[in-house]
Amino acid sequence: MSPNASPSEPADQPADGIGADITDVRHILAILTRWRILIASGTLFVVSATVALLMLTPPAYSATSVLMIDQPLGIANGEEGLGVAQKMINLIPTYAELATTDYTLSSVKERLQIKDSLPNLRSRIDAEASEGKLFMHITARDSDARIAQDLASAVGQSVKEGIVALQAASSVPEAFQFVITEVSAPDATRPSRNELRTVLLAAAFGFAVMAALSIALEIVFERQ
Numbered sequence: 001m002s003p004n005a006s007p008s009e010p011a012d013q014p015a016d017g018i019g020a021d022i023t024d025v026r027h028i029l030a031i032l033t034r035w036r037i038l039i040a041s042g043t044l045f046v047v048s049a050t051v052a053l054l055m056l057t058p059p060a061y062s063a064t065s066v067l068m069i070d071q072p073l074g075i076a077n078g079e080e081g082l083g084v085a086q087k088m089i090n091l092i093p094t095y096a097e098l099a100t101t102d103y104t105l106s107s108v109k110e111r112l113q114i115k116d117s118l119p120n121l122r123s124r125i126d127a128e129a130s131e132g133k134l135f136m137h138i139t140a141r142d143s144d145a146r147i148a149q150d151l152a153s154a155v156g157q158s159v160k161e162g163i164v165a166l167q168a169a170s171s172v173p174e175a176f177q178f179v180i181t182e183v184s185a186p187d188a189t190r191p192s193r194n195e196l197r198t199v200l201l202a203a204a205f206g207f208a209v210m211a212a213l214s215i216a217l218e219i220v221f222e223r224q
Helices: 025-034 036-056 078-100 102-112 118-122 145-169 195-223
Strands: 061-070 125-129 135-142 179-184
Touching: 025 036, 025 195, 036 195, 061 078, 061 145, 078 102, 078 125, 078 135, 078 145, 102 118, 102 145, 125 145, 135 145, 145 179
Parallel strands: none
Antiparallel strands: 061 135, 061 179, 125 135
16 A cells, blocks of 8 residues: 555455456466467377277177076966965075075186186175066176177076086985076176266366366466
8 A cells, every 4th residue: 555545445456366366367368368279188098098998998898698487387376386486586595695605606617617716706796686576687797898708608508407416416306306597698888977977077167177277377477
């Protein structure tokens, strides 16, 4: 404030003071224009890194084999058959756990000549029962579509053999043994990651960060 200025008069403001105009849209646009090379370079770097990451880390293929577990003779007996069907539905989650046991996975390794350890192989397999239905879904994952399909199919076959072996060991009469049928062969698919949306979000993020950095640098240089 000037020594001769009236106390009621506002102090002179610097014409280009960043503190005075930081909320002015035109001033901000001027700042972004001055730092356009830095902003463009930073945004391009973030987008390039995102594209490279998407290309270098493709999602694994997944393939699902669907098994139907049936007991034709038991289910065919009218109302009594409904009780049998319900008992089977209750049993299928237990049978699904058979898919990731050492017994099943050892059989799969031998069938497909896989060198992976059992824990690694187990991490690539999921098995679950369809709620209220006589179906079991066995899903396998691999970076190779063909291997994913073969793995899902082999696990399904080993589960089928394991159930048959359990029934034989329990001396279940042949007429009342479960019949396991593959009703849907595995078809490998790769989930979409919405690459275009991811790249656009990366561009927006990179621009926002670099714009904020440019404003911060402008403030620092103005105060020096």
